[in-house]
Amino acid sequence: MxxxxxxxxxxxxxxxxxxxxxxxxxxxxxxxxxxxxxxxxFYFPKNENGEDLIYLCGNSLGLQSRHAEEITLEILDQWKNLGVKGHFNGKRPWVPFHLSLKESMANVVGAKPEEVTLMNTLSVNLHLMLTSFYRPSGKRTKILIEQDVFPSDRYAVESHIEWHGLNIDDNLIFIPRDQHSDTVKESKIKEIINEQGEEIALIMIGGVNYYTGQFFNLLQITKWGHEKGCIVGFDLAHAAGNVPLALHNSGVDFAVWCTYKYLNAGPGSIAGAFVHEKHHTDQGIPKLKGWWGHNPEIRFAMRDDFDPAPGVESWQISCQPILSLAPVKASLDMFEKAxxxxxxxxxxxxxxxxxxxxxxxxxxxxxxxxxxxxxxxxxxxxxxxxxxxxxxxxxxxxxxxxxxxxxxxxxxxxxxxxxxxxxxxxxxxxxxxxxxx
CATH class of the missing domain: 3.90.1150.10 (Aspartate Aminotransferase, domain 1)
Known part of the structure; x- marks a missing residue:
């Protein structure tokens, strides 16, 4: 039974x-x-006697899979044998490689394929999203984050507040921890948004807090923020591949995440980004431009003017690091099967x-x-x-x-x-x- x-x-x-x-x-x-x-x-680290260690640290770095090794060696072999021709030839041509991962990555985070891409690393993607979505104006200049947010997130939002010539102390709001525990009461998040929402330009929270492991209600926080006219984004470094996500249906404006924790794609591997489709045709959103964000149909025509690619692809800047994408491919294949x-x-x-x-x-x-x-x-x-x-x-x-x-x-x-x-x-x-x- x-x-x-x-x-x-x-x-x-x-x-x-x-x-x-x-x-x-x-x-x-x-x-x-x-x-x-x-x-x-998966490969497990071993002790001096050759015995597997008990590995309970996937929240920091996931283990290497045998499939990741196989695909990476396959890409290396393609580079060795084809050289530059590998961009458009071979078993896995490099130029469209990341496009083949969009659907399976979208399934992990609950999005449409055109809303997700793999590019850069986590903090870089966060800076790109802040460039586009933190646009202080009038009295709406503040950013709301957790008191115990991951340090890199805090550094990023602080730098953008300063970039706009604003004072950090006046424009950064912290969601305090409950005095009886280390976690955050979501009722406190609602209270702050209700009281100061008209002055908040951006809500930026870690979907799962790195320190306590608390998983926030993304749908509810997004709803509270949008009711007050705030942009809402999430750092999903500890959420992607760990908890159920529904970024599209939740109406989240943007999200970023890494792939080296629960997605087992290797140390410092390429990161993910999500932009809700409602923002895709907004030509007023500022972006840092690069040739990989250009319309792929005419990218190699080397035109002088920038023609943005459709969907979240227009936020891309540089061509994809294929050796970093290979373990992501291996991981997403396993997530699709499981x-x-x-x-x-x-x-x-x-x-x-x-x-x-x-x-x-x-x-x-x-x-x-x-x-x-x-x-x-x-x-x-x-x-x-x-x-x-x-x-x-x-x-x-x-x-x-x-x-x-x-x-x-x-x-x-x-x-x-x-x-x-x-x-x-x-x-x-x-x-x-x-x-x-």
Whole structure:
């Protein structure tokens, strides 16, 4: 009989009493997991004895897949044998290469293919979007961000406020954390928008907060912002490939994300960008122009005047780095086969199991600061060390756990559904328990 935890999982809240804390339960869940075979497609770091480490750090850098290696070597071979002819010849011609990824990338973020592209890196794309969509005018000059936003996002919005000759202190609004937790109450976001919305030019929030793992309601925030006339954008670095997204239907104006975390495309790999179709024909939107944003039908005619490409393609500047796109192709192929719904279902179960085991420790030295509600988090749980310091993390590393430390006192754990299993989670908690003791 199929496991009731796996069969027909559509709910975002799992009864904790269905979990069990023994290793046999974890192994049984892995044996019945329909996605378990994907683990064999990835390379795991090993210890000095050649044994796989327990890798729970996909929220920082995803693992390399065997398929990524294959496609990258294929592209290298095409370059070796065809040289410049590889732009238009060979199994995967380079000029249209990124176009073949648009549909599968759109499926991951819930968009139309013409609304997404792969270009540059994350912070560069954010700067490009801010150039287009942060246009302070009159009393509408402010930007609303999280208090604990990822530093690069804050640096970017600050630089654009200064670029327009404005004062940061007067024009940057922070959404405060709740005084009783490290997360943000969405009611506070609504309150700020209602009170100051007519002075806010742009709302720019991380879809999933990098520190706490909190997954925000993008649809609701976008609705609140648009009701007050604000532009709304999101940094989805910790959301793309992790949580269900519906950028088009949510009406989000723009979004940016990287591909090296949950999308497993390699360190510093090419990033993604989304611009809602409602902005595609607006000729008044300022853009930084480059030849790859030019109309592809006449791009190589080398015309003097700029003729923008259709859709989000007009935001492109430089030609695509094909060696960086190859692992993205490999990753998106796997996401297409597995399906975001199945991945999300497993993620809910796996992260719920991690939360269950941590709570079963009943140890007041730790506290989960990620929201309890499964619809308000992805696969990352952030564990606050109320007693102890980074030496706890270091001891976990010595025991073969690859986790992520964030100052001043948080360990981030991300059991990713493509290559992590229930036994990985069980063994991590077992090691943590021993270290805490």
């Amino acid at each position: 199929a496991n009731p935890l796996i069969r027909n999982l559509d709910l975002l809240n799992i009864s904790q009493h269905l979990y069990k804390s023994d290793l046999a339960f974890a192994q049984k869940m892995d044996a019945e997991d329909p996605l378990a075979h994907y683990k064999d497609d 399906g975001m719904k199945a991945l999300r279902n497993k993620s809910v179960l796996l992260t719920g199991y991690l939360a269950y085991l941590l709570n079963e420790l009943k140890n007041d030295a730790i506290e989960i600061i990620t929201p309890n509600l499964q619809s308000a988090r992805g696969c990352q749980l952030s564990i606050l060390l109320k007693k102890g310091d980074k030496r706890i993390h270091d001891q976990l590393v010595e025991r073969g756990i690859v986790a992520d430390w964030r100052n001043p006192n948080v360990i981030r754990i991300a059991p990713t559904p493509l290559y992590n299993g229930y036994e990985d989670v069980w063994r991590f908690v077992d090691h943590l328990s021993n270290v805490l003791e």
